[in-house]
Amino acid sequence: MTSRPRGQRWSAQEIAEALRRRIQEGEFAASGQLPSTRQLVAEYNTSAETLRQAVMKLKSWGVVTSQQGKGVFIRVIDPIEWPIHAFERGSRRDDPARGVDDWKASIEELGRVPSQDTPVVTVERAPDDIATWLELEPGTFAVARRRLRRVDGVPFQLADSWFPMEIAMNSPLMEERDVTMAGGILKNIGHPQVRRRHMQRAWLPTDQETQRLELDPDATNPVIRYVIVGFGASGTPVRCMVTIAPGDRNILIYDDYEE
Template identity: 45%
Template sequence: MTTPNSKVTARSIADDLREQIRTGVLRPGEALPTTRELAESYGVTMKTVSSGIDSLKAEGLVVGERGGRRRVRSDRPITWNLTRFERGQRRDTAAMDDWSTSIKEAGREPEQHVKVFSEEASAEVASWLALSPGDEVVVRERSRLVDGHPFQLSTSYFPGTIANGTPLTQAGDVAMPGGILKAIGHPQHRVRDEITVRMPTPEETERLQLPPGTPVAQHVRIGYGEQGPVRAMTTIAPGDRHVLVYELEV
């Protein structure tokens, strides 16, 4: 019987496998060696190996499958340039909005599912849009997928006085050249971004299929027209699927 190597711990195993994932030795979607194989390789017990791998699962680097096999998470992150997003000459077309166009340009496949409804503005939404709580807002709620996998939950709020009677109330993934707000006479002239990093709610975890321990970035973008706010958009972006980029002149 082999004596366990006391110098190898669950943490050091996790560190070693994490480095193999980072450097590409273990590729996205690749199955890890079995627990028994790793235990023999590191000279430790299977329990120690399982504890190390559990750490990687909690970080979202490794996912489990039926039958007990573990694989390197295969979702490739997208680079989301928030400086260019919706700035200047928007890349909206009649078929795709600015977000979908940017994903397509990166060689990935975008998909959006949209729900549209009206509701009374909550205190938070009212503060974003300079409204009174209870005022009508039109909501466009999007589930965004990349290559068939959930990547973002994005919800836009528009004052009812601006949105009613316009394409903003149409169901489905509606897009117009230059953006719908510009097309209906309420272009955005500037935006304000607020980013919060937090743990997801149970609903967000389910809808985004998040591994345990995966944080999300909550990105709120408030768009201002000539007279004040015309839209507030909040996007939930999983931390394991996004690189957020800003480019600023200094």
């Protein structure tokens, strides 16, 4: 710890920065958590309130998380490297016999364990951005298929797929269960995707996204909104998939090749 002249107190910002350096240097790796409030108050010659503010800064940076009555713990993050360039492209890796779709297969290739909560299917008016991407009139009803994707049991991505009504109705897309088909559901129901448009944007998560992804509500780490619009042979959109991925849990990989 950096020394201070006798009587000169540390600010919350200075304490937070000092603790972050110590965490990055692995000082607390053995215990996995910060020393007690009493210890840190004495060590930094500060007040409990100033230390609380410092810990809040660490939480906002995504460095620590707290458990009521148990202490402040170092966040251990093991992100995935998701190869976007290979997702649902060419020879897909769907395995209907094991119930492993292309996404799960990509996670297995990383040596991790993928799972997915039971999909929730709704018919509702498409939000304005979804209607635009699907080239629907404002207020048009569409089918939403919402999934929470986990890696090693931890929520890693929200994946909401939207479909025009005429494509999804009376098809396996309406079933609230994992449906795995070789080549993907759309291909099997006669609407294969032949072209895709990719869009990304980062922002702070909404309260609902924070809850579903089990994020620390005090953290200010952004999430990535990754949108894929799939087009059919006629050139019209057949699906819009919106993936919400916490930025500290997901690394999106694009390999580019010269033609």
